Amino acid sequence: NLNKLPLNEQQKALSIISSRFMEVIFNTTVRLLPDNLKIEYLKAAQDPEANETKIIELTSQVPELQEGIEAALVFEYEALKEMMKK
Numbered sequence: 001n002l003n004k005l006p007l008n009e010q011q012k013a014l015s016i017i018s019s020r021f022m023e024v025i026f027n028t029t030v031r032l033l034p035d036n037l038k039i040e041y042l043k044a045a046q047d048p049e050a051n052e053t054k055i056i057e058l059t060s061q062v063p064e065l066q067e068g069i070e071a072a073l074v075f076e077y078e079a080l081k082e083m084m085k086k
Helices: 007-032 035-045 052-059 065-085
Strands: none
Touching: 007 035, 007 065, 035 052
């Protein structure tokens, strides 16, 4: 239904959705990281562009992270679809 909105409202809605998905990714990552990696990850996440290599290094140590993030995003997507129906 976004294409029915004026362009500025489309951009605003996409920005909100993008922020929501980024939040899901961040929260899922923190939840699934082992305790010994969380502090390092949280420090690196304060400036993700400058610490991209460190973030990749930390998250690559958790094989189930990709599946966990994917499941969380699918869940969030389905929740958004249901919300949009109302």
